[in-house]
Amino acid sequence: MxxxxxxxxxxxxxxxxxxxxxxxxxxxxxxxxxxxxxxxxxxxxxxxxxxxxxxxxxxxxxxxxxxxxxxxxxxxxxxxxxxxxxxxxxxxxxxxxxxxxxxxxxxxxxDHHAVKSKVRVFVELHAKSRELRRQLVELETARAEQESLLGALQLVQADLQRALKMRDEFMSMVTHELRTPLGVMALEVELRQRRLDRDDLGWFTRERLQAMLAKDSRQVRSMTRLIEDMLDIARIQHGKLSIRPRRTDLGELARAIVADFTALYRDVPLALEVQDGIVGEWDDSRIGQVLVNLLSNALRYGEGRPVHVTVARSPEGLARLTVTDQGMGIPLADQRKIFEQFERLAGAAQSPGLGLGLYISLHFVQAHGGQISVRSAPGEGSCFEVLLPMLPPGA
Missing domain, CATH: 3.40.50.2300 (Response regulator)
Incomplete structure (x- = not known):
């Protein structure tokens, strides 16, 4: 009306x-x-x-x-x-x-006619003016909505371009990471086949066979780890990450993992300090993977210097797991970014890996109600700290 x-x-x-x-x-x-x-x-x-x-x-x-x-x-x-x-x-x-x-x-x-005519003119002018103002308001509203939609579209476009770039980088890194162990294994297989074709069975000594099996095992572990990381990323992104908590002694878990790394990295001193009684309801497989990721990074970027692992109770009553290296360190501006997907430090391009370890570790720790953080500075090494809720007294 x-x-x-x-x-x-x-x-x-x-x-x-x-x-x-x-x-x-x-x-x-x-x-x-x-x-x-x-x-x-x-x-x-x-x-x-x-x-x-x-x-x-x-x-x-x-x-x-x-x-x-x-x-x-x-x-x-x-x-x-x-x-x-x-x-x-x-x-x-x-x-x-x-x-x-x-x-x-x-x-x-x-003059009645003149009065009505003049009034009608001004009334019509006012009606047109009011309609013009209404149209201007609608135009301004439409313009604002258009600008808002354009801004949203630009954000979506930027996100899409970033996603496409991440996809391309991801495929490139996956291809590289899989090609390396597969290439090594292919060369080993060809070498062994040549020995067999020449009936050179004496070349396959016990020590040489053990070395071959150890090398094959490392390559298989590398490819298996890569595939598991990719599966974990998919689970995290689809909200299907499963956590199966059970009573876990964090100190015993750390001892087993550090022992495995000590056997593999004999040239790097690995120190472990454990406070007894650090027990909680955790998924030992997921928390173990967090420690493996932190130790792998510490050894990769630690420049061969000693790495120190501690398991203790924090002043707030939480379980505290730390991994400290004496390597290249991390600039403050990069310390938040390293927990994102495919983020790697400058200068780490030649190191193996997809830049997924810390991203996966962050989600594993958060799924347990805990938190993970880093203290570091360039040239002063890095200390990664994981805090996890403990069992309540008497549990």
């Missing part, structure tokens, strides 16, 4: 207002009347008028004085004013009216 257009009639004589109101009555108009300038100003504070018809000769505040006040207010300065006057059409009188903001004059006795 279209809102009625409001007009204001001001005259000190009620009978004039009644007559003028009857003349202008229309379903599309809402007519307001005032018998003084003060009443008219009060109405203007409450309503937005399309036109004001002011009687010039009123006691107290004249129509000219009221027009000056209307023009002086920012709220009503745009309001069209038509003066209604019984005075002679003197040029000076008319000039004063226009000087006070009049857009037209009506002289008594009023």
């Amino acid at each position: 279209t809102e009625a257009v409001k007009i204001l009639l001001v005259d000190d004589l009620p009978e004039n207002l009644v007559a003028l109101e009857a003349l202008l009555r229309d379903d599309q108009l809402a007519i307001y009347t005032a018998t003084s300038g003060e009443d008219a100003l009060s109405l203007m504070l409450e309503h937005e008028f399309a036109l004001a018809l002011l009687d010039v000769q009123m006691p107290g505040m004249s129509g000219f004085e009221l027009a000056e006040l209307i023009r002086g207010s920012s709220r009503t300065s745009h309001l069209p004013i038509v003066f209604v006057s019984a005075a002679d059409r003197e040029q000076s009188y008319t000039f004063r009216g226009y000087e006070n903001g009049a857009v037209d004059f009506l002289y008594k006795p009023l």
